[in-house]
Amino acid sequence: MTKSSDRYARWFGTRVPLVSRGGIALLTFLTALPYSVVLYFIFEFTIITSNWITALFITLNVGFIIHILILLLLKIRFNNPSTNSEFNALVGQVYQKVVLPSRAHIWTRQSEESFIATSFNPLFDAVIVSEPMVDLILKTPGSGEALLAFHLLRVPRTRWIADLFGSLILFLIFTYPSSLLLVPFTITIAQSIMIGYFYTIMYALSTFASFFMVPIILVLLLKGTFWRHDLAFDGIQEIYGIHPNVAKVHIERGYPLTEDEAQTVVWGVRDWEKRRRGSRRVGVSTLAAIGSFLLGYIPLFLLLGGGYYPYSPYLYFFLYLPYIFALVGILISYLLLRRWDKNAMGEVFKKTTDYDEPIWVD
Incomplete structure (x- = not known):
């Protein structure tokens, strides 16, 4: 395996990054940037005021069309059914033993490296x-x-339905901040350069960088939020009696693994999954904190919505109520998920005898 291929596996979870969720998200981001420029010059800041319905409708339709075009190009690029009769016969044996989705296909690809990757989306x-x-x-x-x-x-x-909605939401997340902040900021910087306001440019850049640290941190925290255990492992364990990662190592090495070697492979996957579960707890807790923080403003608005409110020591409690809600939301969600993960891993432990829940990286 080459170093670039290993980096793809670490970053995207596969050696074919274009068909991964991360790869499709990156392509979505690259297409959202030029569209945000068009959106700004058509509507400017009215995309969140008087023209918000029109702008939202157009953006959702453009995002849907772009997503389908990306998937169509990927399908054209990778659609290559195998002509190897022996390999097709082996695939036929799989279909005889396992109930599989009718839309699933197996394609081959010319490469100097050995890999296998899975992609599922609205188109293929x-x-x-x-x-x-x-x-x-x-x-x-x-x-x-x-x-x-x-x-x-x-x-x-x-x-794939959830993936489609997720892609549209991602397109909105990329487009709106770019149209509201990045595009006008870039125009301001260009004008300042033409005028020659060096210190204004440096101040604006530092302010802009600090402002955008918040969404970057949020993206990092929420990265593993929607991960979930792959139930395909349980099915393979029942049908074939082998861990998928052990099978992959056996294929790559060409000879069976000893019991100790197989156990080492499984425990390595187990440790990796523990980190994934930890990332999910952090992501879900972050979402719970944001939701609880916003929820904490409801009693504050109800209290102060009528206008003037006389001074009272209890007023400080209501002012800090959103932060209290956020802290409670983090603690409750994190502890509940931690308990859930322990119970889930314990059940799989009983089923698989010394094998813990796996997560797959091809």
């Missing part, structure tokens, strides 16, 4: 296998069949 569901990986799978058909079945089982039947 596919398992992409490199030609070197096809050769390795055929050398170890038992583990190869289990690995193919695992990736096919990962394809959900309805989750």
Whole structure:
């Protein structure tokens, strides 16, 4: 594996980044930037005032069209069914043993590296296998069949709908701040450069950088919020009696792993999942804190909505109520999720005997 390929696996969770959620999100961001310029010159700041309905309707439609175009280009690029009869026969054995979504396809791709990746979206569901990986799978058909079945089982039947809405929301998140802040700020900087106000430029840049640290921190905190345990592992364990990661290592090495080696592989995946569960707890707790903070303003607005309110020591309590709500929201959500994770991992431990819940990185 090359260093760039290893970086793709770390950053995007796959060696085919274009079909990953992170890759599609990056393409969405790159298309949202030029659209935000157009949106600003058409509506300027009225996208959140008088023209907010029109701007929102247009943006959602543009986001939907761009998302479908991105997926269509990806489908054209990666659509390549295998012509290897032996490999197709192995895929047929998988379909005989496992109930799979009708939309799922297996495509092959020319590459110097061995990889297998799964992609599911509104336009296509596919398992992409490199030609070197096809050769390795055929050398170890038992583990190869289990690995193919695992990736096919990962394809959900309805989750693409949530992915579509998520992509539209992401397009809005990219477009609106860029149109309201980035575009006018860039115009101001360009004008200042033409005039020659150096100190004004430096002050504006420092203020702008500080302001945008908040959403960057939020994105980092919320990164693992929507992760969830892949139930495909349980199905493969029941049908084939092998951990998918052990099967993959067996395929790549060409000979079976010893019991200690298999246990080492599984425990490595287990530790990685613990970190993922920790990231999810942080993300959910952050969302709970934001929601609780906003909820804490409701009694404050109800109290002060009538106008003048005489001074009282209890007024300080209401002023700090949003922060109290946020702290309570963080604690409750974090502790509940921590308990939930322990119970869930304990149940899987009983089912799999020394194997903990896995998370897959292809």
